[in-house]
Amino acid sequence: MKETIIxxxxxxxxxxxxxxxxxxxxxxxxxxxxxxxxxxxxCHGMTLKGGLGLPLTAExxxxxxxxxxxxxxxxxxxxxxxxxxxxxxSESEADWIVGRLMAGFPEEGPR
Amino acid sequence: xxxxLLSILAALLLAACAQTPPLRGTGDLGIVIERATxxxxxxxxxxxTVLARVxxxxxxxxxxxxxxxxxxxxxxxxxxxGLTKVDLLLSKIDKRVMQAGNSIGGAISxxxxxxxxxxxxxxxxxxFDAQTLELLxxxxxxxxxxxxxxxxxxRFAYALFDAGEIWVTDLSDPRRxxxxxxxxxxxxxxxxxxPDGRYYLAGLFGEDGVALLDTWRTEDxxxxxxxxxxxxxxxxxxxxxxxxxxxxVAGRNAYLPAIGRHEVLxxxxxxxxxxxxxxxxxxxxxxxxxPDGRQVWVNFAFPDNGWVQVIDTLxxxxxxxxxxGKAVLHMEFTPRGEHVWLxxxxxxxxxxxxxxxxxxxxxxxxxxxSGIFFTSRAARTGF
Numbered sequence: 001m002k003e004t005i006i007x008x009x010x011x012x013x014x015x016x017x018x019x020x021x022x023x024x025x026x027x028x029x030x031x032x033x034x035x036x037x038x039x040x041x042x043c044h045g046m047t048l049k050g051g052l053g054l055p056l057t058a059e060x061x062x063x064x065x066x067x068x069x070x071x072x073x074x075x076x077x078x079x080x081x082x083x084x085x086x087x088x089x090s091e092s093e094a095d096w097i098v099g100r101l102m103a104g105f106p107e108e109g110p111r
Numbered sequence: 112x113x114x115x116l117l118s119i120l121a122a123l124l125l126a127a128c129a130q131t132p133p134l135r136g137t138g139d140l141g142i143v144i145e146r147a148t149x150x151x152x153x154x155x156x157x158x159x160t161v162l163a164r165v166x167x168x169x170x171x172x173x174x175x176x177x178x179x180x181x182x183x184x185x186x187x188x189x190x191x192x193g194l195t196k197v198d199l200l201l202s203k204i205d206k207r208v209m210q211a212g213n214s215i216g217g218a219i220s221x222x223x224x225x226x227x228x229x230x231x232x233x234x235x236x237x238x239f240d241a242q243t244l245e246l247l248x249x250x251x252x253x254x255x256x257x258x259x260x261x262x263x264x265x266r267f268a269y270a271l272f273d274a275g276e277i278w279v280t281d282l283s284d285p286r287r288x289x290x291x292x293x294x295x296x297x298x299x300x301x302x303x304x305x306p307d308g309r310y311y312l313a314g315l316f317g318e319d320g321v322a323l324l325d326t327w328r329t330e331d332x333x334x335x336x337x338x339x340x341x342x343x344x345x346x347x348x349x350x351x352x353x354x355x356x357x358x359x360v361a362g363r364n365a366y367l368p369a370i371g372r373h374e375v376l377x378x379x380x381x382x383x384x385x386x387x388x389x390x391x392x393x394x395x396x397x398x399x400x401x402p403d404g405r406q407v408w409v410n411f412a413f414p415d416n417g418w419v420q421v422i423d424t425l426x427x428x429x430x431x432x433x434x435x436g437k438a439v440l441h442m443e444f445t446p447r448g449e450h451v452w453l454x455x456x457x458x459x460x461x462x463x464x465x466x467x468x469x470x471x472x473x474x475x476x477x478x479x480x481s482g483i484f485f486t487s488r489a490a491r492t493g494f
Contacts, residue, residue, distance in 0.1 A: 038438070038456070039413045042351040045190055046146070046172030050213060051231060052255065052272065052300070052352060076348065081298070081316055083348030088414065 024093055030109055032097060037108050048105055058104045070094045137182030140199045141485035143461055144174045145478040152477055153199050156445045156485060159463055159473045163202035169193035174482055175216040180223035182486035188217040194228055196244060206244045210237055220265045225285050227267050229259035238285050247285040258302020258313055260493045262326055270299035270313040277313055277324050277333050293333040295322035303355040304493040314355050316370055323383060336383045337376060346371025351412035353396050357493035361400035361424050366407045368395035375409060387427050392418045401466055402448035410439045431469050435462045446487035454480035
């Protein structure tokens with residue numbers, strides 16, 4: 001019984017980890033790129049070079065911990081103008097966005 | 112011989128005429144920003160058509176326009192710090208300078224001779240000769256500058272997002288700016304001057320309230336109005352900062368977006384007290400009075416940016432809710448307000464709507480349209 005519970009717990013942990021690592025499908029990736037360029041762009045600039053919000057270029061983010069960047073997207077940053085985006089994306093999608101930002105964010109595809 | 116010379120002259124004259132656009136005025140012209148392509152469309156509000164497009168204006172992901180007082184030139188302030196003087200009659204760039212790393216907008220002086228840019232990076236304002244775009248002077252601020260507005264006397268008021276101050280710079284001697292500074296409050300996000308040029312208001316993001324400066328009595332400093340309009344309730348997330356301009360004033364009342372609340376606040380400009388509030392569909396971004404002040408039009412931040420609502424200023428009630436397209440970023444009234452033009456970024460359209468019947472009059476194609484600016488702004492303080 002105890003083993004079963006431990007096995008179940010491990011399975012849940014493994015599922016959670018793989019869910020966080022999963023990459024969104026192509027259609028969703030397109031939506032997320034558009035969201036970042038257009039709506040995050042309201043404050044951070046469509047080119048992500050900053051505006052009222054800080055720059056989000058690969059250069060600007062270099063050396064920053066990915067996990068806290070991801071938490072900033074998902075939960076927002078109280079006391080600043082950064083709102084939480086949890087209504088519009090999952091934690092794993094926030095992780096994916098941070099990964100793409102740190103690598104140099106893709107341009108929007110043709111619509 | 113003489114006849115031959117005359118016919119050559121006539122041919123030359125005809126060729127010259129063919130290259131000159133037909134004689135026309137500028138009062139019904141305007142500019143639509145096509146944000147994704149660094150391009151602007153020059154539009155005619157009488158013919159309801161795009162006359163021409165002008166390319167090469169750089170990063171227009173956030174852009175605004177002010178006009179020379181003859182309405183011929185539009186000064187386009189781009190996000191990348193580009194300042195472009197566009198000739199609306201010849202449909203071409205007259206002059207262009209890169210004046211900062213990251214810019215948010217600008218204003219033009221009462222006498223039309225000085226164009227001023229407000230910048231995020233490096234923070235501050237810069238003054239340019241309106242004719243040549245030669246740099247005349249600058250006021251560094253060590254803060255992002257928001258809400259720049261022209262005041263009578265070639266003065267300019269603006270707010271400092273990071274420093275929480277309102278500054279008033281006197282450019283009556285444009286190479287020797289004189290600046291007064293006033294504590295305003297936490298994180299001013301934009302500002303406006305009342306249509307008479309007297310009161311400067313800065314909306315605050317970091318606290319519930321609006322900073323107010325009487326520019327006729329600057330010795331009194333800035334004071335706070337609408338304090339605690341959030342009544343201590345937790346703010347809703349703001350996914351796009353609201354914009355303020357002088358069109359917020361209709362009759363004796365100002366209509367202002369609440370921050371973190373799905374409400375428009377109504378303020379009596381005689382007493383600067385709240386006289387009412389209107390529940391709306393989302394976080395208001397633009398709250399704009401028609402030129403006659405009879406109705407106030409409101410658009411919204413993501414994710415409610417497909418809606419537009421119209422408030423009747425007599426009753427303080429919503430009289431119309433429209434869905435003009437996906438991602439409605441901006442609205443602009445024709446000079447006397449019979450139509451409103453609305454840009455729908457994700458539909459690649461500009462809709463022209465009758466302000467009395469709410470019927471769609473026309474739809475124009477535009478690539479990712481954002482700001483719409485008509486030359487009637489040239490004659491208004493605060494635009």
